[in-house]
Amino acid sequence: MATTVHLADLIAALGGDLLGEAQTPIARIAPLDEADGQSISFLANPKYQAQLAQTQAACVIVAPAFAESATARGADTGVAISAAIVTPDPYLYFARLTQWWAARTRPQAPARVHPSAVIDPSARLGAGVDIGPLAVIEAEVEIGEGARIGPHCVIGQGARIGAGTRLSASVTVGFGCQIGARGIVHSGVVIGADGFGFAPNFKAGDASGWVKIEQLGNVRIGDDVEIGANTCIDRGALADTVLEDGVKLDNQIQIAHNVHIGRHTAIAGCTAIAGSTKIGAFCTIAGAANIVGHLSLADHVHVSAATLISRSISKPGLYSGAYPFEENASWEKNAATLRQLHALRTRLRELEKKNT
Structure with missing residues (x-):
């Protein structure tokens, strides 16, 4: 064209x-x-x-x-x-x-269901849905009008895909999970795998070791969400893992079970968020940040690259630092001091010699 x-x-x-x-x-x-x-x-x-x-x-x-x-x-x-x-x-x-x-x-090709796709008779497809080669649509799935399901995608039993949402090749949506309208999900994404939950059992004479906790929740994703390639979003243990409307996720992000991400928050690649952490709305999290579990981040919190968040953040602002994190202005001053540690150590030794 x-x-x-x-x-x-x-x-x-x-x-x-x-x-x-x-x-x-x-x-x-x-x-x-x-x-x-x-x-x-x-x-x-x-x-x-x-x-x-x-x-x-x-x-x-x-x-x-x-x-x-x-x-x-x-x-x-x-x-x-x-x-x-x-x-x-x-x-x-x-x-x-x-x-x-x-x-x-890049005009879209006319919608069609490829003859190699496997679609359960109980699945409900809206008007204009496109299903690519070798896709699998399990029982009781609902796919909204105009959605496009790429080659080799697997949509688990009872999952729901909203109108106009696009799944690229080889996306997996687990049973019971939901994606809202107008979403974009890139190749290799896994939504609804089991969260990482195990109870230790190492008593003497008991060989069971780690006992799996069945993950009984789902994943609920709002409207206008984009998820980058090879990102994983685990289902909740009891309640659901939630991404609100407008969330943007980069490639290779790990979202653990029961995480809740507020609307219009954007997260860059290789970030990992541990279980049951709640992230507010309009936050930005730069690449390779790590957020430990069971924390809460306020709305409008901005996290610099490679920062480790190890406690909750109640005030909006920019936070930086591998360990420990702190408000960005304070961290920059301390980082400047760290660069001078060798010179400071030399001066300290000279002072100690003078005093002996």
């Missing part, structure tokens, strides 16, 4: 104030430093302002403060066309542009 559009098409679809020629052709979206004369780019972070002055992009999405710079850049770089789309939030505009662009260039 031809991808070239005109700036007038973008403005009609997404809005914004256009400075420049409406019929400027755009063939691709590109970073500032890789854009050419048929590219549209964006400036969201002022640290890349120098690239704005040098970019060859035909059009740049900018905030009002950079509108003049965006349209004047042709005088220095020889750019034949130097249009700009001015918007209060260039990054948000860019996000919506990518959605609009993908919808044009």
Whole structure:
């Protein structure tokens, strides 16, 4: 499918104030430093302002403060066309542009049920549901209108998939689990495996060792949730594991049993959250963070990469540190001191020598 559009098409679809020629052709979206004369780019972070002055992009999405710079850049770089789309939030505009662009260039194939799919007669499929090759849909499953189930997916007995939700290849949804509407679940995700629960039994003469605790809860996932590849979300031990509306999970995250994640919280890759921890709404957790079990994090808590959270957090803010974690401003001061420990030790030894 031809991808070239005109700036007038973008403005009609997404809005914004256009400075420049409406019929400027755009063939691709590109970073500032890789854009050419048929590219549209964006400036969201002022640290890349120098690239704005040098970019060859035909059009740049900018905030009002950079509108003049965006349209004047042709005088220095020889750019034949130097249009700009001015918007209060260039990054948000860019996000919506990518959605609009993908919808044009990657149209979905017509919905169908592949003949190799195995579907229990009691399963209920809404209108326009697409089922890929070798998918397995077990008894009493409900799949909402327009949902798409990729190849080799397994949907366990009694599970529910909301309208418009998309499961990529090889996703497993365990029995009784629920995913809301408009979700996106990437390949290799496992929803509803058993949580890690065992009772120790190492009495003398008893060889049973660890006794499994059957996990009797489910997983409940709200609307507009996206789950990255190979992430695992365990079912609850008694109550359910819950992800509220709008949660975004990166790849390779472990969500243990009975965790509750509040709405619109975003969690980056390789994070692990132990059982029964409650995370508030609008939180962000950076990559490789670890959160121990049975804690509570307030709304609007932000956790830096590789931070270990070992106690509950009751106040919003940014928290950092491998061990122990603390408020970010205090941690940065202590980290600066840690870098000087060798020099401080040398000075301390010199002082001790003087005093002996």
